[in-house]
Amino acid sequence: MKRMDAIREISGKAVQSDALIVCNIGIPCKELCSIRDTDNNFYMLGSMGLASSIGLGLALSRPHRKVIVIDGDGSVLMNLGSLATIATQAPENYLLVIIDNGSYGSTGDQPTATAKGADLAQLARGAGNSLVCEVRDPRHLEQALQDMDHGILVVKAEPGNADVATISMRPEDILRRFMSGSCRPSD
Amino acid sequence: MTPSKAVYNGIKDAGIDLIVSVPCINLRELISLVDRDPEIIHVPVTREEEGVGICAGAYMGGRRPAILMQNSGLGNSINALASLNLLYGIPLVMIMSHRGVEGEPVCAQVPMGELTPKLLDTLGIPYFIPDSMANAAEDVKMAWESALEGKMPSAVLLPISFWRG
Numbered sequence: 211m212k213r214m215d216a217i218r219e220i221s222g223k224a225v226q227s228d229a230l231i232v233c234n235i236g237i238p239c240k241e242l243c244s245i246r247d248t249d250n251n252f253y254m255l256g257s258m259g260l261a262s263s264i265g266l267g268l269a270l271s272r273p274h275r276k277v278i279v280i281d282g283d284g285s286v287l288m289n290l291g292s293l294a295t296i297a298t299q300a301p302e303n304y305l306l307v308i309i310d311n312g313s314y315g316s317t318g319d320q321p322t323a324t325a326k327g328a329d330l331a332q333l334a335r336g337a338g339n340s341l342v343c344e345v346r347d348p349r350h351l352e353q354a355l356q357d358m359d360h361g362i363l364v365v366k367a368e369p370g371n372a373d374v375a376t377i378s379m380r381p382e383d384i385l386r387r388f389m390s391g392s393c394r395p396s397d
Numbered sequence: 398m399t400p401s402k403a404v405y406n407g408i409k410d411a412g413i414d415l416i417v418s419v420p421c422i423n424l425r426e427l428i429s430l431v432d433r434d435p436e437i438i439h440v441p442v443t444r445e446e447e448g449v450g451i452c453a454g455a456y457m458g459g460r461r462p463a464i465l466m467q468n469s470g471l472g473n474s475i476n477a478l479a480s481l482n483l484l485y486g487i488p489l490v491m492i493m494s495h496r497g498v499e500g501e502p503v504c505a506q507v508p509m510g511e512l513t514p515k516l517l518d519t520l521g522i523p524y525f526i527p528d529s530m531a532n533a534a535e536d537v538k539m540a541w542e543s544a545l546e547g548k549m550p551s552a553v554l555l556p557i558s559f560w561r562g
Contacts, residue, residue, distance in 0.1 A: 232454070252457065256480025260450030264481075267454025267462070270438055271415060275458075291443025295451075299440060385457070385485040393459030 211348050213282075214241045214372040216309050216365045219348065220280055221246045223355040229276035229305075230392050232265040234285050236316030237371045238309070242280065244374040252388045253377055259288035262306050266296055268392065269304035275392070276303050276359070283310040283324045290333065296362070297338030306362045313369035331364045400560050401426035403530045404492065404553075407537025413463045413490065414438065415455040417448035421467035421494040423560045428465060445470030449477040453487045461541065463490040468497070468513040468554070469506070478520060478550055486548035490540045493554055500557040517552055524552035530562060 221242060224231050232252045233239045239253040254261055265279035286293070286308050296306065312325030324330060331344040341361030345351045354363055379387075404427055408416070415438045416431050418424070432439045438460070442448040445466045452462035464470075471493065482489055496503070497510015517524050523543050525536040537553055544551040 254481075256484050257450065257477045260446070260453075260477055260481065263447045263450025264454035264457070266440075267415070267451035267456075267460075268458045269454075270440065270451075271455045271458025271460045289444075289447055289450075292447050292450075295440065295442050295447060381485045385487070389457055389459075392457050 211351070211365075211367050212370045212372070213238060213309050213311055213315065213367050214245075215348060216307075216351060216367055217241050217280060218245050219351050219355060220278060220307055224250065224278050227276050229278045230268060230272075230388075231278050231280060232261050232268065233280045234261045234282045237374070238280055238282060240374045240377060241372050243377050244372070249387050249391050252392075253379070253384050255377075255381055255384075259285050261285060262289065262292045262296065265304060265306065266292070266299060266301070269301040270299060272392065273301065273303055277305070279304075279306045281306060281308045282315070283308060283312060283330060284314045284322045286330060287323055287328070290337075293334050293337035293339065293362070300339070302360045305358060305360050307365060308362065309365045309367050311367040311369045315369060315371050319369050331362075334362045334364070398530060399426065400530050400533065400555075400562050401430060403533035404537060404555070405430045407534035408437075408463065410534055411461065411490070411538045411541035413461045413541060415440070415452065415460040415462045416465060417442045417451050417462070418465040419445050419448065419467070419470055421496070423494040423555070423557070424465050424467075431465070445473045446477045449474045449481065449489065452489050453481050456487050456489070463492055463541075465492050466494070468493045468495045469509050471513055471516055472509055475516065475520070478522070482550050483520070488541075488544035488548060489550040490537070490544055491550055491552040492537065493552055494560070495554040495556040498556045513554070522550050522552055523547070524554050526554045526556070527559060530559070533559070
């Protein structure tokens with residue numbers, strides 16, 4: 211399973227539950243956009259490491275709306291404190307999915323620390339999160355996405371990027387479109 | 398009235414309803430006031446940059462966010478302020494205890510203390526410095542209005558002299 215395969219599953223799950231998606235910077239955003247570009251997708255273009263934080267702020271602000279963050283191993287390693295903050299808040303509408311392919315995929319596939327033994331599921335548990343799951347194949351990913359409404363899901367994947375187009379939307383348009391659905395007072 | 402209460406009144410007047418914080422000794426009373434307020438979601442964070450991300454998400458969810466931090470946290474946040482807030486046009490109020498200025502007993506605070514206004518100028522981020530406790534609430538409110546109108550961060554700098562009342 212590559213990142214693109216995992217994102218396809220996650221995007222499908224998000225559509226079913228009308229969830230908001232915050233997607234990690236770089237190729238993950240392009241892959242998500244090419245699979246299914248919807249108003250519920252927020253594409254990060256900068257601020258590497260902050261996908262899980264943006265998703266946490268969003269989930270705390272909209273407690274009745276489901277929020278899914280698609281993050282990566284390199285980005286989570288850059289903001290490990292976020293795992294502890296998520297544990298202190300533990301919102302029940304927030305699912306953090308970390309696609310761990312052991313690789314900085316957007317910058318030339320340099321290995322990350324998870325390729326040398328760092329274990330993100332254990333780090334998430336050690337940070338105080340009680341609901342943490344790790345899957346390694348598409349069947350278990352599908353099952354975990356059905357079973358988990360919130361918590362942290364680590365998806366072990368192989369390195370490799372799909373050949374997809376660059377996102378052409380302007381940053382302010384990405385934000386405006388996303389907020390047309392993300393900040394409705396009724397949610 | 399205390400300096401902390403004056404800033405807190407500004408937070409309430411501005412309608413700020415989600416606050417992330419990294420402590421400073423000068424912020425202890427203010428953080429406690431915020432933490433006890435049931436109308437404000439308070440999220441203590443591990444690092445200021447993380448807090449900038451949480452505040453951006455909160456704005457996207459319809460809230461009015463602010464960060465409470467020491468000015469050293471500005472250094473930890475610059476990439477996020479530029480490539481998240483300034484890039485997309487996301488408002489944020491940064492309420493900063495400004496250390497390393499007149500009256501500072503800790504020499505390690507001085508370099509960032511001196512750099513703080515210059516860094517804000519370089520980023521093009523407007524900042525307000527209340528010249529007395531009486532102006533603090535109004536300055537916080539103006540900082541939020543400036544952030545909202547400019548679709549960008551703004552700052553309130555609270556130097557050591559401010560906390561002495």
